[in-house]
Amino acid sequence: MKGYLGKVLKVDLTTGEIADETIPDSVYENVLSGIGLGAYYLYNNIPAGADPLGPDNILGLTSGMLVGSGSLVTGRWMAVCKSPLTGGWGDANCGGDFAPAIKACGYDAIFFKGISSKPVFLHVDDGGAELRDASHLWGTDAIETEDILRKTCRVKLVPKVITIGPAGEKKSLISGIVNDGGRIAARSGVGAVMGSKLLKAVVLAGKQRTKIHDPAGMKAYSKEVGAKFKQASAPGxxxxxxxxxxxxxxxxxxxxxxxxxxxxxxxxxxxxxxxxxxxxxxxxxxxxxxxxxxxxxxxxxxxxxxxxxxxxxxxxxxxxxxxxxxxxxxxxxxxxxxxxxxxxxxxxxxxxxxxxxxxxxxxxxxxxxxxxxxxxxxxxxxxxxxxxxxxxxxxxxxxxxxxxxxxxxxxxxxxxxxxxxxxxxxxxxxxxxxxxxxxxxxxxxxxxxxxxxxAIHCGGQEPGMHDPKLDPMLGVHFSADPTPGRHTIGAGNYYNMISLWQEVSWAPKVTKYPKSQEYIPSDEEALKSVALACYKMLNDAAGGCFFALIAGLEHWNLFRMFNDTTGWGLSADEYMEIGKRIQTLRQMFGVKHGIEPKEAIMTGRVMGEPPLESGNLKGITLPIQEMVSLHWKHFGWDENTGVPGQESVAELKERALVH
Amino acid sequence: MRVKIYASGYCNFEHIDDDGFMTLPEGASVNDVLKRLGIPLLLRRFRFAAVNYNQAKPGTVLKDGDVVSLLSAMSGG
Missing domain, CATH: 1.10.569.10 (Aldehyde Ferredoxin Oxidoreductase Protein, subunit A, domain 2)
Incomplete structure (x- = not known):
């Protein structure tokens, strides 16, 4: 067990029961931790058709495989659930200091199901986990709640806290979960799910450390990355x-x-x-x-x-x-x-x-x-x-x-x-x-x-503030990601910065090409968007930050850091297969819950229907249906419906990832 | 000598090979790279090139294996 603890904490808010669950090594080997572990757990434990704001939905708080490994810029935690906003897979992530705190308590993730009879918060330290009354905090804003809990729950360590604010308490479908004085895992309506469970906050104060395969190798690499990042400065x-x-x-x-x-x-x-x-x-x-x-x-x-x-x-x-x-x-x-x-x-x-x-x-x-x-x-x-x-x-x-x-x-x-x-x-x-x-x-x-x-949305979620008519691959990810509307999955601009082709054999190489190429559906452009989606899944399984990701492989190499952490010695291509597996599992989650992926393909003015009449993007309409079809095809999913094909599903079954 | 070049869409790529390298004579400087990339003389005095991720003057002399990056306007955020 290198880079992970092999165990999650399960909390049933209806009964108050709290228990550990051991996760087999094979799960980590197949989908890593973070979002991969979350996708595995939620797919197998949330019944089809569950009410996103009901007791059967599960809210997961995950750390990542590289969190606490000595690697740099790997401190993001993730909330996962069935999204009340889209009805399909929901996730949102955030930085701060909560991700390492999950592992410091001895867990890779915490999963909540059920609904409490009164507002509560979960407290975990090395002595164990317990639910505590949060009635006095209900109605308090997120920043104030965090301040109160950091003070009142402090023993020696200042505990790490996540909380919902009034929006989550009122089950606003666009509410998130807050930490570090106002940073927020904002998307997918994760705050509404937490609010529906009457779970006001989670407070962590563990002290355990995560072991990795090659601490010296990681230290040397982090020194190299840190030096580069330190000296990078914008021209005067x-x-x-x-x-x-x-x-x-x-x-x-x-x-x-x-x-x-x-x-x-x-x-x-x-x-x-x-x-x-x-x-x-x-x-x-x-x-x-x-x-x-x-x-x-x-x-x-x-x-x-x-x-x-x-x-x-x-x-x-x-x-x-x-x-x-x-x-x-x-x-x-x-x-x-x-x-x-x-x-x-x-x-x-x-x-x-x-x-x-x-x-x-x-x-x-x-x-x-x-x-x-x-x-x-x-x-x-x-x-x-x-x-x-x-x-x-x-x-x-x-x-x-x-x-x-x-x-x-x-x-x-x-x-x-x-x-x-x-x-x-x-x-x-x-x-x-x-x-x-x-x-x-x-x-x-x-x-x-x-x-x-x-009403500008993709499958129910409002898209990030970037126009895909400038960078069409953004439109593909807005439409085709299992969490639609996300601007942090991929774009042509990001592909050209990350240079995946340096290590991934099937990622198309870029030196220079006409911008117009991005507007024409093609296998090459689809392979790029697939590559980015897979790499982003690895990032979210690691607990990595998107801003380090787009620094590119030359400066921040997830494959190298995974191998230093796990000792698995896998190739970039093998890791990308893991990324593809996670993405397929997320897509299957949506399908299991009745999502028709093609319904999330964005149409209307965002895609240029009708086209803008002025500005740099005037007159542009994206052939988004064709672009998304090709993206799905290269994932091995049905190119018309976006449903993972039999081969993809069989592989997940064979690896015991879907039960 | 061969120098890795990260140019931008506004540059002339004629002197960059498929792997993103430019071949230059020994003693060549950042200015020589900018000239080959078609950057107008007037703009070359701005320090928008970095060598091995350090801001560089046009007169900075290059050596084999250096990485020259040009500032690029990018979307995102």
Whole structure:
């Protein structure tokens, strides 16, 4: 057992029973840990048709195979469940310091089923696990809850805590799970599942260490990786004001080449994700006006206020997750904003700035800071919440929602006060906010009146804030991933940075090619998207961070780190088979629960139906059906339905991964 | 000598082989690489190239096996 503990903790919240379960070595050998272990456990233990908010659903909190191994940038934990938002496979991950805490308690994962009769939290330390009363915490926001539990549960160690906020308690289908003072595993509605179980928090204070096969080898490699990441720094002339120019350059590029992922590390070290705030307008990456507009609707004179340097002006200190040397996060001072009661917040991510800003034509950074902090405290997903606000604004513009519905609130594009107030109503499930708190699909079903056209989602989940008409492979992953709508699975841009072809025999090699090639469905492009999906599964099984992943194999090599950890000596191709197996298991989970994968293929304005009338992406319609079909074909799944083929299923059965 | 090049879509790839390497004479500098990549003289003075992941001046002399990376505008985040 190298890199894993071979054991999970099972908690039945209905009966209060808590027990260990041994997981066979063969499971780890076939699907690793993290998301792979989660997929194995959930597929075999959640009955078909289970109510996602009912007792039969299982919420899993997993660590990863490389967490605690001495590797760098491998500190992400993952929540897995049947998603109440999509009805299929649900997962969401987050950094901070919770992932190593799971292993320090002697487990690779913790799985909850049942529903408690009163609010509880789980406490685990080296003395054992127990459920404790959390009635006094119910209704408390996530950051405050974490503070209270860190103080009241401290013995020697400061415990590691995850918690839901009011959004999860109210079972908002777009709620997540929060840790580290407002970081959030936001997607898939994982917070609603935790809330449905009346599980307010999990508090961990173990001290166990994880053994690995070759600590000296790992130490040497981490030293090498750390030195590279340390010296990577963005050129001095790169300032926030330069990003619109860089975005414009990107919009003019007719050819694409292999790029050095270390450039991404440089940017992330300086800015984090907000470098995209203003770069994404001229090239079309950032959706505008509920995905229906372009830079013409939100020109430079407006969007320049989202300049990332203006955000860094509020920076107090840098923030890094466990084992990370990139440190893309910052803590920012907001003591002069709002009522002044909140002194600091996490730097808003690009996704927040776009979903609460650009996509609503809002350029009031102060409002974005405050809305982000509200979402962090409530435990609500900023991508989904912002997209839902945009849906409501467009409904209002078209008379589908009126002032009578909103309680007198006028939802006008660019109105930060209206967005802030409506967000408060969503978090509190007050008035029309109750209807919007479950995301756009549910809202459109309830409101009707042809508002479905304004409801931007893939299989029920609102997509990340990147337009696939700029990078079509994003559209494939939005549509074809078992957790649809995710922007962190893959894109052509990422493929060219990661350089998988250096070690994976079947991954198409890139030197330079015409950008137009990405818009034509082909086996080559499909193989790239499959390769990325497989590698991303390995990353999520490791507990790795996406920002290290896109540094590329030359700088952060998962295959090497897996072998140092496990001693298995597998080739890159063999690991990629594991990644493929995990992806198939996730897809089969959805199928088992009645998901028809083809229904999640994204259509409408995101894919260019109708095409945009202005901006860099005007006139583009993606042949997304054909692209997704080829992607499925190269996974060995039915190319028309996306259902894993008999051969794939037989392999999983043979390996005892599905019972 | 052979130097690994990470260029960007706006560059001229004529001098880069299929494995992403450029062959250069001994003593060649970053400026020589930028010139071969078709970067205009005016832009070469900006330090948007890195050698072995350290920011480099145009006059930085290269050696066999060095990695030269150019800043690329990328989407994502």
């Amino acid at each position: 002339f790169i300032k926030g004001s330069a990003f619109p120019v860089l975005g414009w350059v990107l919009s003019k590029v007719k050819s694409v080449s292999a790029t050095d992922g270390m450039m991404g590390v440089m940017m992330n070290k300086k800015y984090g994700t907000i470098a995209v705030n203003t770069m994404g307008l001229p090239n079309g990456d950032s959706p505008v006006k509920n995905w229906g507009g372009s830079v013409k609707d939100f020109p430079l004179r407006k969007y320049k206020k989202l300049n990332p340097d203006r955000i860094l002006d509020r920076k107090i200190k840098s923030y890094s997750c466990y084992s990370c040397t990139i440190a893309c996060g910052d803590t920012c001072d907001i003591s002069d904003l709002g009522d002044g009661k909140i002194e600091h917040t996490h730097k808003p991510e690009y996704e927040n700035c776009c979903s609460l800003g650009t996509n609503l034509l809002i350029n009031d950074l102060d409002a974005i800071f405050l809305m982000s902090e509200s979402l962090n405290r409530a435990g609500m997903d900023s991508i989904s919440a912002g997209t839902t606000l945009a849906y409501a604004f467009e409904c209002f513009e078209n008379g589908i929602i009126t002032e009578e519905d909103t309680g007198g609130l006028q939802l006008r594009w660019g109105d930060a006060d209206a967005a802030t107030r409506l967000l408060e109503m969503m978090i509190a499930r007050e008035g029309i906010g109750d209807l919007l708190a479950d995301g756009v699909r549910v809202a459109a079903q309830k409101i009707g009146k042809n508002s479905e056209a304004y």
